[in-house]
Amino acid sequence: MSKKIISLTEEIAQPIVEDMNLELVDVEFVKEGKNHFLRVYVDKEGGVDIEDCERVSEKLSEELDHRDPIEQAYFLEVSSPGVERKLKKREDFERFEGSYIYVKTYEPIDGDKEFFGDLKEFVNDQLTLEIKVKTQTKQVTIPYEKVANAHLAVQF
Structure with missing residues (x-):
């Protein structure tokens, strides 16, 4: 309903x-x-x-x-959707390239289901996030269809 x-x-x-x-x-x-x-x-x-x-x-x-x-x-x-605006449509990911975001996936990617990072690009239905793991920076590619939910995030 x-x-x-x-x-x-x-x-x-x-x-x-x-x-x-x-x-x-x-x-x-x-x-x-x-x-x-x-x-x-x-x-x-x-x-x-x-x-x-x-x-x-x-x-x-x-x-x-x-x-x-x-x-x-x-x-x-x-x-207003607020500062932690949801990202639902493909156009949202394109529009907010360069932004700091949170992504939760339906299944693990590289052993994790939750990511905070900079959205470097959204190309061919793939999100590329730059995330920090301790003192290292790495890139994670997430297929759009595996995104359970995503939103802009506030970085402290």
């Missing part, structure tokens, strides 16, 4: 977001305690502000109310 709601929300939100020259980054439908939350993350070059989120929320809320695709009561939240 959750996947169907997410897919339908993406379908409804995409044209709304594009008309506002924004990017639809992600959609989540989660239950927290007794409440359900429909979270829509949008972005643009230079970042979104509260007015961008407000405009998307108003238009999306109208369209969701009109179509009424979600049976249970829920809270709609529209926001």
